[in-house]
Amino acid sequence: MDASPDAPVLVSHDGAVRTLTLNRPKSLNSFTGAMHEALLAALESAADDRSVRCVVLTGAGRGFCAGQDLADPAVAPAQAGGSVDVGNAIERYYKPLALRLRSLPVPVVAAVNGVAAGAGANIALGCDLVVAARSASFIQAFSKIGLVPDAGGTWLLPRLVGRARALGLAMLGDKLPAEEAERIGLIWKCVDDAAFADEVRATAARLASLPTRALAATRAAIDASQHLDFGASLSHEAKVQRALGGAHDFAEGVAAFMAKRPAVFSDR
Ligand code: T3D
Numbered sequence: 001m002d003a004s005p006d007a008p009v010l011v012s013h014d015g016a017v018r019t020l021t022l023n024r025p026k027s028l029n030s031f032t033g034a035m036h037e038a039l040l041a042a043l044e045s046a047a048d049d050r051s052v053r054c055v056v057l058t059g060a061g062r063g064f065c066a067g068q069d070l071a072d073p074a075v076a077p078a079q080a081g082g083s084v085d086v087g088n089a090i091e092r093y094y095k096p097l098a099l100r101l102r103s104l105p106v107p108v109v110a111a112v113n114g115v116a117a118g119a120g121a122n123i124a125l126g127c128d129l130v131v132a133a134r135s136a137s138f139i140q141a142f143s144k145i146g147l148v149p150d151a152g153g154t155w156l157l158p159r160l161v162g163r164a165r166a167l168g169l170a171m172l173g174d175k176l177p178a179e180e181a182e183r184i185g186l187i188w189k190c191v192d193d194a195a196f197a198d199e200v201r202a203t204a205a206r207l208a209s210l211p212t213r214a215l216a217a218t219r220a221a222i223d224a225s226q227h228l229d230f231g232a233s234l235s236h237e238a239k240v241q242r243a244l245g246g247a248h249d250f251a252e253g254v255a256a257f258m259a260k261r262p263a264v265f266s267d268r
């Protein structure tokens with residue numbers, strides 16, 4: 001992994017929290033193939049490292065991520081003589097990334113420090129908790145360039161905010177301030193810029209102290225419920241509880257409750 005300060009993704013550690021910083025600030029951290037490859041490798045490394053109990057995804061400079069790098073010759077129609085296979089970029093890069101974020105064995109916090117546009121917005125929205133600075137914003141920029149929301153946008157938006165708002169955001173492509181994103185339930189929390197770093201740190205540390213395996217199973221069960229009826233969801237919950245009930249963290253959580261002491265969770 002490229003550990004230089006110019007690497008497309010910077011990796012840092014704070015206890016059990018691993019922070020991945022998109023690092024192309026001059027173009028608001030827009031995605032290139034190299035950035036995709038570095039990010040996926042960093043996620044795999046976090047997944048394989050059992051000391052990691054939470055991942056934070058954020059951006060360097062004033063933006064979080066402006067989506068696809070539109071100047072990239074591989075995807076810019078003008079540079080490719082008028083036509084490019086945009087679907088190829090989705091299959092090759094955005095789909096594996098969105099799926100990996102959704103299947104990571106640890107919780108993922110999107111720390112949205114500035115504008116999140118296009119696929120950059122939807123990659124953030126696919127994370128488990130989205131914490132945004134008050135000066136940040138979310139833009140479904142796709143309609144302005146003749147595309148549909150991708151990186152999971154068509155799936156995520158109606159589930160997060162309902163069809164009416166999903167269509168309004170996607171068709172008009174307006175800038176949605178972080179405060180409004182919180183108000184309509186698109187994100188978990190909007191915090192003042194001055195409090196943003198501390199809030200992200202505290203949220204990530206708290207997630208890292210919780211029973212990691214149960215958190216990952218919670219995400220998976222909530223996602224599975226999207227295509228199950230109520231009875232099937234109850235059965236799925238029973239199956240997951242059966243597995244978690246035999247794990248160390250359940251015994252520890254109950255023992256800690258009974259002894260009126262803080263629990264120390266260690267499963268992953
Ligand atoms: O392969 C495929 O194409 C399929 C995948 C598609 C996925 C997608 O994400 S499609 C959507 C792509 N993203 C966009 O359309 C957003 C484009 N950017 C913007 O609309 C604006 O930059 C923002 C609203 C995000 C921010 O505006 P503002 O005024 O704060 O900043 P700016 O001046 O526009 O941008 C600052 C610099 O970043 C500027 O470069 P310069 O002039 O200083 O040299 C700008 O060109 C550059 N930049 C911003 N976004 C991108 C970008 N460069 C390349 N690609 C970008 N997406």
